[in-house]
Amino acid sequence: MTSVEHNKGGHVVTMRDVAKVAGVSVATVSHVINDKPGARIGEDARARVHEAVAELGYRPNALAKTLSQGTSRFIGLVADAIATTPFAGQIIHGAQDEAWKNGYVLLVANTDGNKAAEDEAIAMMLEHQVHGILYSSWYHREITVPAMLHQTDTVLVDCFAAGGGLPAVVPDEEQGGRTATEELLAAGHRRIAFINTTTPSPAQSGRLAGYRAALEAAGIDYDESLVFPASPEQEGGYAATSSIIGSGVTGVFCHNDRVAMGLYDGLRERGLRIPEDMAVMGFDNQDVIAAHLRPPLSTVALPHYELGAAGVRILLGLDPSSDTLPTRIACPAIPRHSI
Numbered sequence: 001m002t003s004v005e006h007n008k009g010g011h012v013v014t015m016r017d018v019a020k021v022a023g024v025s026v027a028t029v030s031h032v033i034n035d036k037p038g039a040r041i042g043e044d045a046r047a048r049v050h051e052a053v054a055e056l057g058y059r060p061n062a063l064a065k066t067l068s069q070g071t072s073r074f075i076g077l078v079a080d081a082i083a084t085t086p087f088a089g090q091i092i093h094g095a096q097d098e099a100w101k102n103g104y105v106l107l108v109a110n111t112d113g114n115k116a117a118e119d120e121a122i123a124m125m126l127e128h129q130v131h132g133i134l135y136s137s138w139y140h141r142e143i144t145v146p147a148m149l150h151q152t153d154t155v156l157v158d159c160f161a162a163g164g165g166l167p168a169v170v171p172d173e174e175q176g177g178r179t180a181t182e183e184l185l186a187a188g189h190r191r192i193a194f195i196n197t198t199t200p201s202p203a204q205s206g207r208l209a210g211y212r213a214a215l216e217a218a219g220i221d222y223d224e225s226l227v228f229p230a231s232p233e234q235e236g237g238y239a240a241t242s243s244i245i246g247s248g249v250t251g252v253f254c255h256n257d258r259v260a261m262g263l264y265d266g267l268r269e270r271g272l273r274i275p276e277d278m279a280v281m282g283f284d285n286q287d288v289i290a291a292h293l294r295p296p297l298s299t300v301a302l303p304h305y306e307l308g309a310a311g312v313r314i315l316l317g318l319d320p321s322s323d324t325l326p327t328r329i330a331c332p333a334i335p336r337h338s339i
Contacts (some may be wrong), residue, residue: 013058015127021052026126027151075104076125076133083110087286088138094308122148132315140202157311160326168326169310173203176331177210180253180281180300185218187339189251195240197232197255234262241266251279257289279339296336303329
């Protein structure tokens with residue numbers, strides 16, 4: 001259901017069509033059509049909108065008429081790929097539950113990283129006069145904020161924009177790295193390796209910082225030679241096996257569960273047992289991997305459900321937030337049987 005009507009030629013006319021003909025933004029068209037109180041729109045722009053409406057035969061439908069006060073009970077979520085990513089899809093679940101609890105309905109658009117689809121999705125949500133938009137990526141990274149997001153209240157989820165002026169909610173990577181290392185320390189390990197990704201990212205730097213902080217707090221000197229760079233997938237963990245064994249460590253913190261899965265393979269080929277001969281700690285809690293390895297993998301969870309829920313709470317003003325520093329959500333340990 002959208003704010004559209006068919007003109008005499010059968011074409012579906014939208015607010016975007018009106019905005020294009022009038023030379024104004026979709027938000028301006030919305031404000032004029034719904035006579036939004038307090039909207040600062042010049043008479044010339046207002047007249048062009050009315051002329052475009054008449055020319056195109058646009059007529060708001062029943063939904064638009066219910067939005068005359070400026071916002072709806074909809075919250076938008078625009079994502080690059082999380083709807084098709086099993087563990088990251090929990091962001092949608094958390095946002096949906098929190099929205100429903102507060103009397104809102106979530107409108108989800110999965111763009112697969114397509115810029116044109118993303119612009120269309122955001123324009124559609126502005127046309128529906130959503131209360132605000134959550135903009136999310138399937139992994140934690142810095143982004144460039146789409147310009148149209150500045151036309152409504154927006155919260156970034158699992159991503160951030162330095163200097164972008166928008167609140168963001170992200171996983172606490174450093175705390176997660178610290179927690180993973182602390183789990184190994186608590187199991188009695190003192191010589192612990194870290195297999196880290198070669199790809200620059202908040203996860204790469206944050207998890208390393210957490211690893212170092214946990215060692216320092218335990219009175220163990222940081223040894224750079226025990227940090228092994230690897231590609232962030234199964235092959236990376238497998239390739240690091242010989243170096244791990246040769247380092248004399250008794251425990252390994254892996255950058256993610258896929259790396260841990262590769263290390264499992266390498267250790268098993270060499271006749272080593274987990275955790276008796278080598279303790280292994282993962283990160284991400286990808287359930288299709290971690291819970292089904294033998295033995296099941298102890299790991300740290302990325303808090304995707306809570307990221308989505310917190311994003312909605314921030315959007316609705318229920319949680320304090322900052323436009324300069326992201327809100328960080330804790331990554332909890334998921335103990336199983338590999339340490």
